[in-house]
Amino acid sequence: MAPTTANGGISFWYAQTGLPAPREPLPGDTTADVCIVGGGYTGLWTAYYLKKAVPFLRITVLEARFCGYGASGRNGGWLYNGVAGRDRYAKLHGRQAAADLQRAMDGAVDEVVRTAAAEGIDADIRAGGVLEVARTPAQLARLRAFHAAETEFGETGRVLLSARETAERVRVCDAAGGTWSPHGARLHPAKLVQGLARTVEALGVTIHESTPVGAIAPRRAVTPYGTVRAPYVLRCTEGFTAGLKGERRTWLPMNSSMIVTEPLSERQWDAVGWSGHETLGDFAHSYMYAQRTADGRIALGGRGVPYRFGSRTDNDGRTRPETVEELRELLVRLFPQLAGVAVEHAWSGVLGVPRDWCASVHLDRSTGLGRAGGYVGSGVAAANLAARTLRDLVRLDSGQGGQTELTRLPWTGHRVRRWEPEPLRWLGVHGLYAAYRAADRREAGGLAAETDRIARIADRIAGRG
Numbered sequence: 001m002a003p004t005t006a007n008g009g010i011s012f013w014y015a016q017t018g019l020p021a022p023r024e025p026l027p028g029d030t031t032a033d034v035c036i037v038g039g040g041y042t043g044l045w046t047a048y049y050l051k052k053a054v055p056f057l058r059i060t061v062l063e064a065r066f067c068g069y070g071a072s073g074r075n076g077g078w079l080y081n082g083v084a085g086r087d088r089y090a091k092l093h094g095r096q097a098a099a100d101l102q103r104a105m106d107g108a109v110d111e112v113v114r115t116a117a118a119e120g121i122d123a124d125i126r127a128g129g130v131l132e133v134a135r136t137p138a139q140l141a142r143l144r145a146f147h148a149a150e151t152e153f154g155e156t157g158r159v160l161l162s163a164r165e166t167a168e169r170v171r172v173c174d175a176a177g178g179t180w181s182p183h184g185a186r187l188h189p190a191k192l193v194q195g196l197a198r199t200v201e202a203l204g205v206t207i208h209e210s211t212p213v214g215a216i217a218p219r220r221a222v223t224p225y226g227t228v229r230a231p232y233v234l235r236c237t238e239g240f241t242a243g244l245k246g247e248r249r250t251w252l253p254m255n256s257s258m259i260v261t262e263p264l265s266e267r268q269w270d271a272v273g274w275s276g277h278e279t280l281g282d283f284a285h286s287y288m289y290a291q292r293t294a295d296g297r298i299a300l301g302g303r304g305v306p307y308r309f310g311s312r313t314d315n316d317g318r319t320r321p322e323t324v325e326e327l328r329e330l331l332v333r334l335f336p337q338l339a340g341v342a343v344e345h346a347w348s349g350v351l352g353v354p355r356d357w358c359a360s361v362h363l364d365r366s367t368g369l370g371r372a373g374g375y376v377g378s379g380v381a382a383a384n385l386a387a388r389t390l391r392d393l394v395r396l397d398s399g400q401g402g403q404t405e406l407t408r409l410p411w412t413g414h415r416v417r418r419w420e421p422e423p424l425r426w427l428g429v430h431g432l433y434a435a436y437r438a439a440d441r442r443e444a445g446g447l448a449a450e451t452d453r454i455a456r457i458a459d460r461i462a463g464r465g
């Protein structure tokens with residue numbers, strides 16, 4: 001790693017905006033109508049929609065560090081319509097139910113763009129769609145199958161691109177083809193989450209920061225500073241869920257790591273293309289995701305160290321030098337025209353992975369305990385849809401509303417078994433990603449237009465197949 005590369009510091013996005021001024025911790029025992037645990041997109045969008053729907057509700061958000069400390073302040077800024085588990089929901093509940101979920105996700109992308117604008121949140125949003133490229137014959141076969149599946153699910157506006165058409169958008173080395181969807185936008189994650197926190201506070205929501213919740217129980221959230229009692233306690237802690245009492249094996253905290261380059265010159269951008277500001281991804285098993293930032297850099301992410309023993313989560317985003325180097329090498333493989341470009345910052349964060357890789361929303365009517373998440377790597381738009389679903393569930397339960405389109409979506413009420421105990425969890429995840437990396441290497445060296453056998457076996461073992 002170059003000595004000039006900043007490492008951690010939560011994320012590069014905060015190096016740009018500065019860390020927010022801290023809000024007061026919980027001063028002691030109190031009551032609320034709704035207590036939300038976790039101040040990321042899920043918690044804050046839930047507070048937003050509940051308060052908008054029922055302005056007199058007393059809503060308290062409890063945040064362990066500061067709003068946007070987690071993935072919501074660190075992600076790749078892909079606001080897109082992907083949702084973890086759609087295909088499994090199709091198997092469990094039928095194609096129509098999964099298509100409804102997909103249509104709701106398409107709408108969530110527009111809803112975030114529209115609401116940010118309406119609330120005056122400037123999050124550098126640029127709606128250039130999503131471009132995903134294939135760089136090997138096997139990736140190309142997966143890309144075509146993905147394109148066909150999305151189109152069959154009723155997605156409008158998606159186009160399949162030849163190698164030449166792909167290069168006309170972004171000149172990715174060895175790109176053999178691409179698929180572009182209009183249902184996506186690039187954004188600045190920290191500006192969105194900080195703007196959301198300010199917006200809900202202005203609406204009258206109470207936010208307490210530096211207030212870690214140790215345990216959630218029916219009608220209460222317990223912190224070192226006091227207990228909040230509320231008829232509804234909503235858990236919005238995603239990749240950090242394992243830190244709560246009794247939740248160690250609920251959702252696995254999966255790591256994702258990112259780098260950002262120095263600002264590129266006009267000449268470098270001419271060599272790369274990318275004038276449409278699409279979010280950019282590929283079809284490797286250890287896939288990458290990237291964006292062109294508002295100030296003319298490339299921010300690129302990938303898996304790195306997938307998982308830390310015992311579901312450990314965070315060290316303020318610090319990233320192993322080997323991971324930073326791997327991501328830099330990947331950047332140069334994708335864009336050889338950028339060899340020598342400086343990597344200014346590297347960071348990591350955790351996302352929440354349920355045992356069946358399906359995002360879900362749930363409210364238990366007998367206890368008032370709710371939760372939303374398990375988005376795997378696709379939570380920027382999904383958190384918005386999940387929050388509106390939680391709003392509708394709370395309104396339904398409290399007699400202020402009926403069933404809605406959202407409460408009927410197949411992810412509502414979905415339950416899944418817990419992850420295996422250690423060391424099986426660690427061995428399983430590390431084995432899985434070693435297999436994916438091996439499959440990527442074999443596919444890169446081969447001409448076969450089918451997914452490598454190792455990856456297919458890994459998918460089945462992981463429960464993703």
Ligand SMILES: Cc1cc2nc3c(=O)[nH]c(=O)nc-3n(C[C@H](O)[C@H](O)[C@H](O)COP(=O)(O)OP(=O)(O)OC[C@H]3O[C@@H](n4cnc5c(N)ncnc54)[C@H](O)[C@@H]3O)c2cc1C
Pocket residue numbers: 037038039040041042043062063064065066067068069070071072073074075076077078079080211212213214236237238239240241243244255256257258289301348349350351372373375376377378379380381382383
């Ligand atoms: C590096 C990275 C890149 C990603 N890129 C993308 C992308 O480009 N597009 C996309 O769609 N998704 C992406 N994701 C996933 C996406 O960012 C998340 O799904 C989304 O931000 C989840 O929001 P959340 O509010 O549920 O969780 P978080 O943002 O993680 O928020 C949870 C909050 O809860 C707080 N908390 C945790 N435990 C407690 C406790 N005990 N008491 C009180 N507070 C607590 C945390 O401090 C945190 O602020 C990425 C994730 C990572 C890590």
